[in-house]
Amino acid sequence: MIPSIPMSAPRQRLYKLYVLAFLIFLVLPLAVVVGFSFNDSLFPALPWQGFTLDWYFGTQSPKLGLFHDKILLESIGNSAFIALWVTVVALALALCNALLFVRYQFRGKDFLYVLMLLPLVIPGVILGVSILVSSSQFANYIEEAFAYDIEWLRPGATLIVLGQVAFITTICSLVLIARLRKFDPSLEEAALNLGASPWVAFLTVTVPFLRTTIVSAGIVSFLMSFENFNTTLMLVGSDAPLTIAMFQRLREGSTPVLNSVSVMLMLVSALLAVISVTFQKKEKA
Amino acid sequence: MSDVVNDLSCNLLHKQFDDFVAVDKLSFEVESGSFFSILGPSGCGKTTLLRMLAGFEQASSGDIFIKNARVNDVAPNHRPLNMVFQHLALFPNMSVAENIAYGLKRRKVGRSEREQKIKRVLQRVGLDGSEHKGISQLSGGQKQRIAIARCLVLEPSVLLLDEPLGALDLKLREHMKVELKHLQQEFGTTFVYITHDQSEALVMSDKVAVMNHGRFEQVDTPQRLYANPHSSFVAKFVGNTNVVRGRIGDVGANSRAKVELGDNLSVPASNPQDLAVGSNVELFLRPEAIELTGDATASQISGVFKELLFDGANSTVIVQTSVGDLQVRLPQQKPFELAKGSVVYLSWSSEQCFCLAAENN
Amino acid sequence: MRRLGIGFYLLLCPFALWLLLLIILPHLNMLEVSLNLRSYTTPKSYTFQNYLNFFEQPLYWNTFVRTAWMSILATLLTLLIAFPMAYYIAKLAKGRSKTLLLMACILPFWLSELVRTYGWMIILRESGLLSGLLRYFGIIENNIEFLYNDASIMLGLVYTAMLFMIVPLVSALESLDDSHIEAGYDLGGSHWNVLREIVIPHAMPGIVSGCIIVFMLSLGNYLTPNLIGGKDSLWFTEQIFTQFITRFNWEQGSAFGILLLLLSSLIVYLGLLLSGQTLSKTMGK
Numbered sequence: 001m002i003p004s005i006p007m008s009a010p011r012q013r014l015y016k017l018y019v020l021a022f023l024i025f026l027v028l029p030l031a032v033v034v035g036f037s038f039n040d041s042l043f044p045a046l047p048w049q050g051f052t053l054d055w056y057f058g059t060q061s062p063k064l065g066l067f068h069d070k071i072l073l074e075s076i077g078n079s080a081f082i083a084l085w086v087t088v089v090a091l092a093l094a095l096c097n098a099l100l101f102v103r104y105q106f107r108g109k110d111f112l113y114v115l116m117l118l119p120l121v122i123p124g125v126i127l128g129v130s131i132l133v134s135s136s137q138f139a140n141y142i143e144e145a146f147a148y149d150i151e152w153l154r155p156g157a158t159l160i161v162l163g164q165v166a167f168i169t170t171i172c173s174l175v176l177i178a179r180l181r182k183f184d185p186s187l188e189e190a191a192l193n194l195g196a197s198p199w200v201a202f203l204t205v206t207v208p209f210l211r212t213t214i215v216s217a218g219i220v221s222f223l224m225s226f227e228n229f230n231t232t233l234m235l236v237g238s239d240a241p242l243t244i245a246m247f248q249r250l251r252e253g254s255t256p257v258l259n260s261v262s263v264m265l266m267l268v269s270a271l272l273a274v275i276s277v278t279f280q281k282k283e284k285a
Numbered sequence: 286m287s288d289v290v291n292d293l294s295c296n297l298l299h300k301q302f303d304d305f306v307a308v309d310k311l312s313f314e315v316e317s318g319s320f321f322s323i324l325g326p327s328g329c330g331k332t333t334l335l336r337m338l339a340g341f342e343q344a345s346s347g348d349i350f351i352k353n354a355r356v357n358d359v360a361p362n363h364r365p366l367n368m369v370f371q372h373l374a375l376f377p378n379m380s381v382a383e384n385i386a387y388g389l390k391r392r393k394v395g396r397s398e399r400e401q402k403i404k405r406v407l408q409r410v411g412l413d414g415s416e417h418k419g420i421s422q423l424s425g426g427q428k429q430r431i432a433i434a435r436c437l438v439l440e441p442s443v444l445l446l447d448e449p450l451g452a453l454d455l456k457l458r459e460h461m462k463v464e465l466k467h468l469q470q471e472f473g474t475t476f477v478y479i480t481h482d483q484s485e486a487l488v489m490s491d492k493v494a495v496m497n498h499g500r501f502e503q504v505d506t507p508q509r510l511y512a513n514p515h516s517s518f519v520a521k522f523v524g525n526t527n528v529v530r531g532r533i534g535d536v537g538a539n540s541r542a543k544v545e546l547g548d549n550l551s552v553p554a555s556n557p558q559d560l561a562v563g564s565n566v567e568l569f570l571r572p573e574a575i576e577l578t579g580d581a582t583a584s585q586i587s588g589v590f591k592e593l594l595f596d597g598a599n600s601t602v603i604v605q606t607s608v609g610d611l612q613v614r615l616p617q618q619k620p621f622e623l624a625k626g627s628v629v630y631l632s633w634s635s636e637q638c639f640c641l642a643a644e645n646n
Numbered sequence: 647m648r649r650l651g652i653g654f655y656l657l658l659c660p661f662a663l664w665l666l667l668l669i670i671l672p673h674l675n676m677l678e679v680s681l682n683l684r685s686y687t688t689p690k691s692y693t694f695q696n697y698l699n700f701f702e703q704p705l706y707w708n709t710f711v712r713t714a715w716m717s718i719l720a721t722l723l724t725l726l727i728a729f730p731m732a733y734y735i736a737k738l739a740k741g742r743s744k745t746l747l748l749m750a751c752i753l754p755f756w757l758s759e760l761v762r763t764y765g766w767m768i769i770l771r772e773s774g775l776l777s778g779l780l781r782y783f784g785i786i787e788n789n790i791e792f793l794y795n796d797a798s799i800m801l802g803l804v805y806t807a808m809l810f811m812i813v814p815l816v817s818a819l820e821s822l823d824d825s826h827i828e829a830g831y832d833l834g835g836s837h838w839n840v841l842r843e844i845v846i847p848h849a850m851p852g853i854v855s856g857c858i859i860v861f862m863l864s865l866g867n868y869l870t871p872n873l874i875g876g877k878d879s880l881w882f883t884e885q886i887f888t889q890f891i892t893r894f895n896w897e898q899g900s901a902f903g904i905l906l907l908l909l910s911s912l913i914v915y916l917g918l919l920l921s922g923q924t925l926s927k928t929m930g931k
Contacts, residue, residue, distance in 0.1 A: 005831050015734065019747075022731050026754050029765025029805070032775060036768060044768050046778035093664050100657040114925055115665055121858065121914050121925075122669075123866025125883045126903045129890060130672035133679050133900060166668040189341055190374035192361040194388035194439065201362075204387070208378040227758035230868050230883075234890065243760050250764065250873060262761040269756040277749075 030266065037259030044256045055260040066260040075245035082157055082241055083225035086164045090221050091214060093165070094172030101173075102180040117174075119167035128234030131163045156237030163231040168224055172217045179213040216276040223272060227265075290353055292317045292475040293338070293366075293443050298347035300333050300499075307333040309499035310347065315443070315477060315492075320469050322486040323479045325496030326522070331479045334496075335445055338477070339368045352442050362391075366443040367436035372452060373428055375420045381407075381431055382416035388439045406438040409471065425453050429461055430468075437472055446478040450485060462488045483523050487511065495519045513557065517641045520569045527570040529608045530643060533562050544568050544640050546608045552585050553635040558642055566640040572601055573614040574637035577629050584630035590623045604629055673907070680900035696901035706885060706902070713882040714909060716796070717864035720803035724811045724860050725853065727804065732815035733845070737824070748816065755809035763802060763873050770798055770874070794876035802870035807860040814859070818852025819845070854921045858914050865910050882906055 007015070036044040040052035042062055052058075058065035066072060101113060119127065132155065139153035152158035183206065191201035229243045236244050242265075246258055293315040300308040307330045315321045325331045336342040338349060340361030349356050356364050367388070376384055382403050389399045407413045410430040415423075423431065429449060436444055450458045450465075466489045469476045480486055486493045487507040494504040495518070503515040514520035521528060533556065534545040542556035544566060554568055578584055588606035593615070600615035602623075613631065623629065683693040700706045735747050754762065769775045770792035777789045792798060822845065830840035846853070871881035886906065889899030918924060 005828070015730070015738075018730055019734050022727070023747075023750055025805070026750060026808070029762055029769060030754055030757070031765075032768050033761060033765045043773065045771075045773040046775060093660050096657045096660045100654070100661055104654050104657070106654065110926070112661075112665075115670075116661070117925055119669060121862055121910060122673075123862060123883070123906060123910060125866050125868055125886055126676075126907055127669075127672075129886060129899065129903050130676040131668065132890070133896060134672040134675035137675060137679070162668060165664070169664055184372065184374065186370045186372060186374040187376060189339075189361070190368070190370055190376075191387065192341075193339055193364075193368045194435065195362050195391035196387070197360075197362055200391065205376055205378075223756055227760070229759060230866060233868065233887070243758055246760055246764075247869070247873075250760075250767075258764060262757075262764060265761055266757055270753065273753060273756050 033259050033262045034266070036256055037263050039256060042255055044259055055256045062255060064255075064257060066257055066264065069257055072242070072245060072257065072261060075240050075242045078157065078239050079226050079241035079243070082160050082164070083222045085161045086168055086225035087218050087221040089161065089165050090168040090172045091218055093169045094176050094217065095210075095214070097169070097173040098176035098180045101177055102183075103185075116170060119170045122167070124167070124228070124230030125234060127166055128163050128231035131159060131166065132234050135159055135162075154237065155235050157239055159235040159237075160232050160241065163235045164225045164228055167231070168221050171224070172221055175217045175220070176210065176213060179210060183209055212279045212282060215279050219272045219276045223269060290317065291315060291350075292352060293321075293477065294350045294353075295338075296348045296350070298334070298337065298349060299345045300330070300337060300342065301345045306499050308337065308344075311499070311501060312347075313494060313501060313504060315475055317475055318473050319491040320466065320476045320478065320489055322490040322493045323477065323496055324481070324483055324486040324493050324522070325479075326481055329496045330499040331481075331496050332447065335368075335447055335477070335479050338366065338443075339445055340364050365441055366445060367439055367441040368445040368447065369432045369436060369449045371447045371449065373432040373449065375428060375432055375435070377420050379420070380416065381412075381418050381420070381423070384420065384431060385435050385438050388435065392439070402438050406434045409437075410434045410468065426457055426461060426464075429453070430464075433465075433468060437474060441474065443475045443477055446476060448480050448482075450480075450482075458485075465489055487523070493523075495522060497522075513639075514569075514641070515557070517567050517569075517644045520567075520639075520641060525572060525612070527572065527575075527611045529568045529570070529611075531566055531568050531640070533560055533564045533566055533640070536560075536562055541635075542640060548607050550586065550607065552638065554638040554640045555636060556640055560640070560642060565643040567643045568638065568640045570611070570633060570638050572612040574633045575611065575613045576632050577602065577604075577613055577616060578632050579630065580632075581630050584632040587628060587630050590625060590627050590629050592625065604631060606631070676900045676903055679897055680904050682897050684895060684897040696898050697905075699898060700901060700905060709880045709882050709885055710905065710909070712880055713865060714913070716799065716803070717861055718913075720800055720807065720864045721857050721861045723800065724804045724807050725857060728808060728811040728815055728856070729853075732812050733819055735812075736816045736819035736822075737827075751812045752809060759806055759869055762805060763869050766798070766802055766805065767793065767873060793874055794878065796875075799871055799875040799879060802874040803864045803867060806867065806870055807863045810859040810863060811856040814852040814856040815849060816852075818849040822848045850921055851923055854917060854923045858917055861913060861917070862910060865906070 037055050038051050038053070039049055040054065041047075041049040052063075054063040054065055056065045057067055059068050097116060101109065101116075135153040139150050142153075143149050187205050187209070188201050191205045192198065196204065226241075227243060229247065232241060232244060233247075240248070242261070246261060249258060291314045294313065296312050298308055298311045300306070309330070311334065323331045323334065333342060337344050340356070340359065344357055351365055376387065379387070382400075385403045385406060386399050389402060394402070403416060404413065407415065410433060412427060412430055412434070415427070420428065420431075432449065433444070446465075450461050453461060462485055465476075465478075469489075478486070478489065487510075490507055492504060493507055493510055494501045495510065496502070497518050503510060503519045505513075505515075510519065510523050514523060520526060529546055531544045531546045533542050534551050535543040536556060536559075537543075540556045540559055542554055542560070543551045544554050545551045546568065552568070560566060581587065586606050586608070588604040588611065591603045591605045591610065594601045594603065595615075598617065602613045602615050604611050604613055611631065680696055681692045681694070683691045683695060685691075700710070731751070735744060735751070739747050767774070771777075772789045772791040772793070774792065776792055777786070780786045781789065826844055826848070827840060830844045835843065866883060868881070868883040868887065871879035872884060875881065882902065883906070886899050886902045889895045889902060914925075
């Protein structure tokens with residue numbers, strides 16, 4: 001079952017058919033979402049009522065388009081704000097973790113490495129809940145003891161950032177650790193030998209080596225944060241990010257404006273994916 | 286310390302990892318402008334020594350002097366020596382010129398001066414015009430030269446080289462040996478070269494230190510190292526040689542001795558260590574010192590021609606004798622026409638045969 | 647061992663802070679809360695009542711078991727569906743088509759789970775695409791609700807987790823040298839035999855890590871059961887959400903959280919044990 005081993009023709013055809021069916025399975029729900037974003041109907045459903053761009057540009061309720069829907073736009077802003085912070089914090093933490101686990105030998109390293117992986121096996125809902133519980137309890141304690149309410153410990157953007165950082169850091173760390181393992185430490189020694197201080201050597205030799213990986217890890221973090229639902233659901237305050245806002249609308253049974261939001265998300269994701277892939281190609285070249 | 290300014294010297298330099306002594310109270314001096322090699326098997330401590338010189342390892346005790354200034358506490362980036370790494374460690378994200386400029390930039394050399402220096406050093410290593418090439422576009426030999434140029438442009442007191450030829454294929458390695466020697470003569474910089482390849486060390490060096498178990502067994506010119514090894518280890522490690530175990534049966538004047546090889550066979554040999562009668566020794570006989578002869582009377586030992594290992598000019602004949610198999614360099618002047626199993630006689634001059642105290646193992 | 651310098655401790659600090667504050671302490675805190683007696687009048691006291699409730703109320707218990715079984719089933723289904731595709735990408739597709747296929751598998755997952763679920767809702771609901779098409783072709787007379795049943799939940803779970811099975815499988819299969827497969831045939835093995843004795847053992851680390859991730863994602867999923875499964879989906883994460891957000895019973899919610907965490911840890915542990923893998927080897931590659 002590799003090209004050098006012949007396979008009978010019907011079997012080959014069956015396999016190809018399977019691959020095709022699989023691809024259709026993958027694309028179908030997305031294609032449906034895109035298609036109905038242009039349907040001139042108040043529901044994302046058949047029958048087809050004709051082509052419209054109202055769900056993007058419509059200014060009047062009930063056909064209020066995405067670009068005039070204040071609530072949705074605001075939630076996109078919230079999501080972007082959260083995702084930006086998550087990316088910055090998670091990347092910084094991941095860089096430290098990568099240096100720690102690749103450059104240093106210390107007692108208990110293997111154990112700490114397993115602990116670092118832990119967030120991968122904790123369901124997102126529980127991660128969110130546990131942070132909700134402990135931050136609220138801490139805030140309550142401070143309030144009772146000092147009569148001071150630490151607002152950012154209450155459900156809201158800050159807690160969402162913390163909750164997402166908890167697991168996105170692990171993913172970024174794994175990516176950076178894998179890359180840093182391929183770094184030849186003698187490059188940094190060569191820089192020292194040529195007169196660079198340790199810090200300059202790190203900036204001029206190690207960081208350029210990691211740059212493309214940092215960019216793609218950053219993109220992945222941003223997207224994961226932007227699209228996170230489970231952890232966010234438990235920590236959301238009054239300023240709902242996009243996924244939560246969409247979820248609430250979905251349950252109310254909303255108009256195809258959700259389709260147009262989804263299409264915009266697809267475009268942005270595709271764009272980021274292309275950027276990330278080009279960077280990786282450049283890295284290989 | 287002597288009054289002469291040596292580019293590099295060490296005094297009782299010592300390095301210990303837990304229970305393991307990597308470098309054992311080493312003292313040596315490297316003459317300015319010379320090509321100094323440290324030759325030893327892997328695990329002998331040569332890499333640790335080099336890394337201490339470069340500042341990547343801290344000495345447990347002892348001193349390192351560069352131009353008579355103690356550098357033990359100087360950070361690696363402030364030591365006036367540079368290093369060519371085993372895998373060269375050229376920065377892959379930079380062009381040739383940027384690689385060479387790296388050290389100059391750290392010294393805040395101005396742009397125009399930098400460019401001049403890069404141009405000049407590239408000319409001297411024979412790669413002018415390749416400033417803007419990427420590292421991946423260079424051949425193995427070119428990378429080698431850029432790595433050296435990157436260091437020499439900084440005009441270091443000492444250039445350390447960590448087996449830089451190891452990764453090259455055989456042919457290029459032979460070529461680079463000669464080229465490195467010429468580069469060193471051209472720049473006049475002191476080279477400290479570590480290797481486990483005795484041929485590299487012999488071809489290039491003014492002086493070679495043979496290292497074993499963290500100590501220098503002998504520091505000498507390549508010729509003397511080959512002809513007059515001071516220890517059994519050096520004799521075996523440098524060049525190819527026959528080794529026969531024996532006992533000193535009698536000693537004479539001028540460090541001469543009779544060495545008993547068992548079977549009532551005893552041969553005259555030089556005894557440079559002046560070992561006493563009865564000492565266990567190893568007798569060394571280079572393959573090229575032995576002559577195949579048909580004359581039984583002039584020979585020291587007889588044997589049976591066992592096999593021919595043909596390798597052009599390096600061809601050897603294996604002769605089975607009462608003291609074991611001996612390698613004999615195949616005479617090149619006349620065609621070799623012996624049949625397997627025929628009896629041959631071996632002779633050598635007693636000056637080319639020496640005995641040294643046997644190694645413990 | 648070499649002495650560790652100040653750099654080590656500077657790198658250890660952020661790692662320790664992240665691990666302690668965002669992961670370990672919140673979970674310990676949640677454990678503590680789960681052991682508290684829920685009461686507004688008496689002072690804080692410890693009890694197992696929250697855990698007893700779980701065993702005494704059949705709804706909780708049944709939901710828990712159902713969630714576990716459905717997740718295991720979803721994991722196996724995903725593995726079965728993903729394996730041939732992963733094998734095709736890793737071994738049969740070459741050059742450009744390989745890149746394109748892999749991209750096709752990855753791209754949908756750069757998109758929010760919400761959008762993907764939304765796509766399936768549009769297809770499956772009573773007024774949805776599938777129903778409409780079947781009616782159009784005269785196969786059925788009245789609209790049929792395809793949503794809100796176990797099969798649709800399973801479909802959603804499998805779809806959501808597909809990528810996380812494909813990617814580890816592809817990378818595990820790619821590392822298998824073709825010559826091993828050729829040797830298998832050369833020594834007289836059949837397709838099935840080579841698959842069982844050579845391909846699958848080699849892909850085991852990939853299979854295990856894929857299964858662990860998919861299982862975790864299914865177990866911790868909230869969106870799919872909630873949107874596709876509807877009111878009767880009976881998913882354990884919904885119970886947690888209800889306790890925390892709707893009933894504001896944090897003590898009970900925490901107990902549920904701990905139970906879910908125990909379940910997932912147990913099953914992941916068993917999976918690793920059965921396949922002889924370790925967490926660092928499967929996840930931290």
